[in-house]
Amino acid sequence: MTDTIPARLTALKTTPTPELRDQWRELFDSDPPPFNRRYLESRLAYRIQELAYGGLKPKTVRRLEKLGEELDGGDRKKSRIRADLTPIVGTRLIREWQGLEHVVTVTADGFEWQGRPYKSLSAIARAITGTRWNGWVFFGLKNRRSA
Structure with missing residues (x-):
């Protein structure tokens, strides 16, 4: 293992999965873990650098843990939910439907449309269209094929 760290990191892209x-x-x-290749590459890259250059300072780890608890309220169930499933609070989702522009704001508890709170994007899509829609598809956050 006389390779330089950058060379090891670059090699991860072409290394066979096994x-x-x-x-x-x-x-x-x-x-x-049984995750995809991209996950393995990113975690291995971090670990290689961590071992070579050192990890996070204990103060930084404590700060990150504190921020994580503030974000999920210490709720272990919430902390297991992937962070990228819901857009960041304050994000505005804009969708034009039949000539009207609809703006939905992401809130800490769900979504807001026309001043009313909603738990799901699907409920908003249904209110806008009058038919059942997958809210993620309707607002373009997910394509139909992966829905």
Whole structure:
């Protein structure tokens, strides 16, 4: 392992997946999770750099944990939900439907449309169109094929 760190990181892109899994076992002393290749690459890249240059300072770790608790209220169930499932609070989703522009604001508790709170985008899409829609598809956050 006389390779430089940048060379090791670059090599991850072309390394076959079984070898990435072997590297995971080597660097983490555990079996790799059943996630996609991109996840393995990113976590391995971080771990390689962490071992070479050092990890986060304890003060930074404490600060991140505190911020995480503030965001999810310490609710373990909420903390397991992928952060990228819901757009960031304050985001405005704009959709034109039959010549009218509809603006939805993402709130901490769900969504707001025309001054009214909603728990789901699908409920808003239904109110706008009068038919059942997948809200994520209607607002362009997910394409029909992956819906």
